[in-house]
Amino acid sequence: ARTGGTVETALPEEAARRLEVGPGTVLDLSDRLTDRHLKARITGVYRPVDTADLYWRLDPAGGRGVRTVAFTTYGPLLADPAVLASGALSPGDTSWLGTADFTGFTTDRMDALRAAATEGPKALAENRTAFGATVSVSTALPAVLDQTGRALLVSRSTLLIVAVQLVLLAAYALLLVARLLSAERSGETALLRARGGSRRRIAGLAATEALLLALPAALAAPLLSGPLTRLFAERSALSSLGVRLDASPSLPVWLVAAVVALCCAAAVVAPALAAGDG
Numbered sequence: 528a529r530t531g532g533t534v535e536t537a538l539p540e541e542a543a544r545r546l547e548v549g550p551g552t553v554l555d556l557s558d559r560l561t562d563r564h565l566k567a568r569i570t571g572v573y574r575p576v577d578t579a580d581l582y583w584r585l586d587p588a589g590g591r592g593v594r595t596v597a598f599t600t601y602g603p604l605l606a607d608p609a610v611l612a613s614g615a616l617s618p619g620d621t622s623w624l625g626t627a628d629f630t631g632f633t634t635d636r637m638d639a640l641r642a643a644a645t646e647g648p649k650a651l652a653e654n655r656t657a658f659g660a661t662v663s664v665s666t667a668l669p670a671v672l673d674q675t676g677r678a679l680l681v682s683r684s685t686l687l688i689v690a691v692q693l694v695l696l697a698a699y700a701l702l703l704v705a706r707l708l709s710a711e712r713s714g715e716t717a718l719l720r721a722r723g724g725s726r727r728r729i730a731g732l733a734a735t736e737a738l739l740l741a742l743p744a745a746l747a748a749p750l751l752s753g754p755l756t757r758l759f760a761e762r763s764a765l766s767s768l769g770v771r772l773d774a775s776p777s778l779p780v781w782l783v784a785a786v787v788a789l790c791c792a793a794a795v796v797a798p799a800l801a802a803g804d805g
C-alpha cells in the first residue's frame with residue numbers, strides 16, 4: 528500500500544541484514560535514469576523457502592536478496608500490486624514465467640513439443656500489438672528435450688543389449704535342459720522304438736511333456752511381470768523421480784509369452800524327433 532507518499536514494501540532478509548535495516552526503516556530511493564525519488568517504508572522482511580523454485584528465476588538475485596557483479600544489487604522490494612499500477616513507480620520490465628505439467632507427457636510427443644517450444648516463443652515475440660511493447664521470450668525446453676532424447680537413446684540401447692544377453696542366456700539354458708531331457712529319455716525312446724512305437728507317438732509324448740512345462744510358464748509370466756516391474760521401479764531411482772509405470776499385462780505381453788512358450792516346447796520336442804528318426 529501507499530500512505531502519505533511512502534510506499535510500503537518488504538525486503539529480503541539477507542538484504543536487510545547487509546543494509547542493517549528492518550521493519551519501520553524508511554528508504555530514500557532514486558531512479559538513476561530519471562532522477563525520480565521515492566520513499567519506501569520497510570514493513571517486513573521475507574526469506575524464500577526454496578531458492579531453487581521456478582518463481583525465483585524471475586529475480587536477478589535468484590531469491591538470495593543480494594547480487595554482486597560490477598555493483599551490488601539488493602532486493603527485490605515487494606509491494607502491493609496496486610502500487611505498481613498507480614504510476615508512482617518508474618516503468619520497467621515485466622516478466623512472466625510459464626511452467627507446464629508434464630505428468631501426462633509421453634516420449635512419443637517429444638517431437639511435437641519441441642516444435643511448439645521452438646515456434647511458440649517466435650510467435651509471442653512477433654505479437655507486439657498484444658503486449659504493447661518489445662517482447663523477449665526465451666526457453667530452454669528444446670535443449671532439454673534434445674538431451675532427454677539422447678539419454679533415452681543410450682538407455683534403450685543399454686536395455687536392448689542386456690535383453691539380448693538375457694535371451695541368449697535363456698536360450699542356451701533351454702537347449703541344455705532339452706539336451707539333458709533327451710539324454711534321460713534315450714533309453715525309454717529306444718524301448719518304445721523296439722516295441723514298434725511310431726515317430727508320431729514318440730513326438731506326441733514329448734510334446735505333451737513340453738506343454739506341461741511351457742503352458743504354466745506362459746500363463747504365469749505375464750501375470751508376474753506387472754508386480755515384478757513395480758517392485759523393480761520402487762527399489763530403483765525411478766521411485767525418487769516419481770515415475771509411475773503401467774505394468775498391467777497387455778496384449779503384446781501375452782503374445783510374447785505365447786511365442787516364447789512355443790519356442791520352449793519346440794526346443795524340448797526337437798531332440799525327441801531327432802531320436803525318433805534314428
